[in-house]
Amino acid sequence: MKKQKDLPQRVVIFVICTLTAAFALVPFFFMLISSFKPGQELMRFGINLKIDTGVMNINNYRLLFTEAEGIYFRWYLNSALIAFVQTVLSIGFSSMVGYGLAVYRFRMRGLVFALVMIVMMVPVEILLLPLYKLMINLRLYNTYAGIILPYAVSPFAVFFFRQYLAGIPRDYVDAARIDGCGEFRIYGRIMLPLMTPAIGAMTILQAMGSWNAFVWPMIVTGAREMMTLPVGLQTMITPYGNNYNMLMPGAVLAVIPIAVIFLCKQSSFIDGMTIGGVKG
Numbered sequence: 001m002k003k004q005k006d007l008p009q010r011v012v013i014f015v016i017c018t019l020t021a022a023f024a025l026v027p028f029f030f031m032l033i034s035s036f037k038p039g040q041e042l043m044r045f046g047i048n049l050k051i052d053t054g055v056m057n058i059n060n061y062r063l064l065f066t067e068a069e070g071i072y073f074r075w076y077l078n079s080a081l082i083a084f085v086q087t088v089l090s091i092g093f094s095s096m097v098g099y100g101l102a103v104y105r106f107r108m109r110g111l112v113f114a115l116v117m118i119v120m121m122v123p124v125e126i127l128l129l130p131l132y133k134l135m136i137n138l139r140l141y142n143t144y145a146g147i148i149l150p151y152a153v154s155p156f157a158v159f160f161f162r163q164y165l166a167g168i169p170r171d172y173v174d175a176a177r178i179d180g181c182g183e184f185r186i187y188g189r190i191m192l193p194l195m196t197p198a199i200g201a202m203t204i205l206q207a208m209g210s211w212n213a214f215v216w217p218m219i220v221t222g223a224r225e226m227m228t229l230p231v232g233l234q235t236m237i238t239p240y241g242n243n244y245n246m247l248m249p250g251a252v253l254a255v256i257p258i259a260v261i262f263l264c265k266q267s268s269f270i271d272g273m274t275i276g277g278v279k280g
Contacts, residue, residue: 075232098161
């Protein structure tokens with residue numbers, strides 16, 4: 001009887017979620033259909049959802065493999081490498097800091113956590129000029145390290161891991177110490193497996209943030225072969241005309257890595273966001 005009463009409510013929720021998902025996917029459908037149309041067609045009629053089999057073909061995707069000696073895939077490789085390294089470093093360091101703030105009791109622990117919160121509130125744009133000058137002084141301009149290192153530790157990830165670990169009983173740590181485990185072994189063998197949902201959620205968020213990063217990679221890189229995918233695609237948009245033949249298929253292919261990561265980690269993402277977001 002209760003299930004029958006809940007049926008209308010479930011139907012309404014399902015319809016709302018379906019409409020929201022469809023609305024969110026509309027821009028992608030625009031981009032996907034446009035990627036099969038010649039650039040001249042898009043300039044004449046604009047980006048639309050009209051499917052015209054007479055003009056649609058895969059020539060734009062072939063162009064990505066041949067145009068400008070494969071520069072697009074150099075941008076793709078740059079973004080993949082930077083996103084992978086930055087995500088691994090951010091998850092590793094941020095989880096360690098969050099673990100320390102949640103488990104250990106030391107003087108000024110509250111101040112350190114407050115500083116993490118303050119850094120979260122500082123707009124990224126304010127830090128761009130100091131970070132740029134620092135990269136110049138360290139001779140890291142136009143290098144992978146210059147793109148990766150300033151964002152190797154995320155204040156939001158530190159906050160998230162701290163909140164998640166604050167909800168895990170300290171009995172695990174105390175029992176491991178009684179058994180003779182060292183601190184690093186406790187972190188690596190006991191706490192990390194317990195943090196799997198949080199790590200899954202942060203992996204998606206950090207990888208997506210690094211993959212889509214635009215402003216900082218644009219500022220700290222100058223050579224065309226060092227550009228990341230968002231920066232490289234932006235160079236195809238000029239006041240004198242847009243290279244739709246490469247822009248649209250390039251943007252479609254750029255979605256694939258994040259979609260794959262989310263599909264692989266979606267259960268951990270949901271668990272991590274629902275559990276870690278309310279602990280502490």
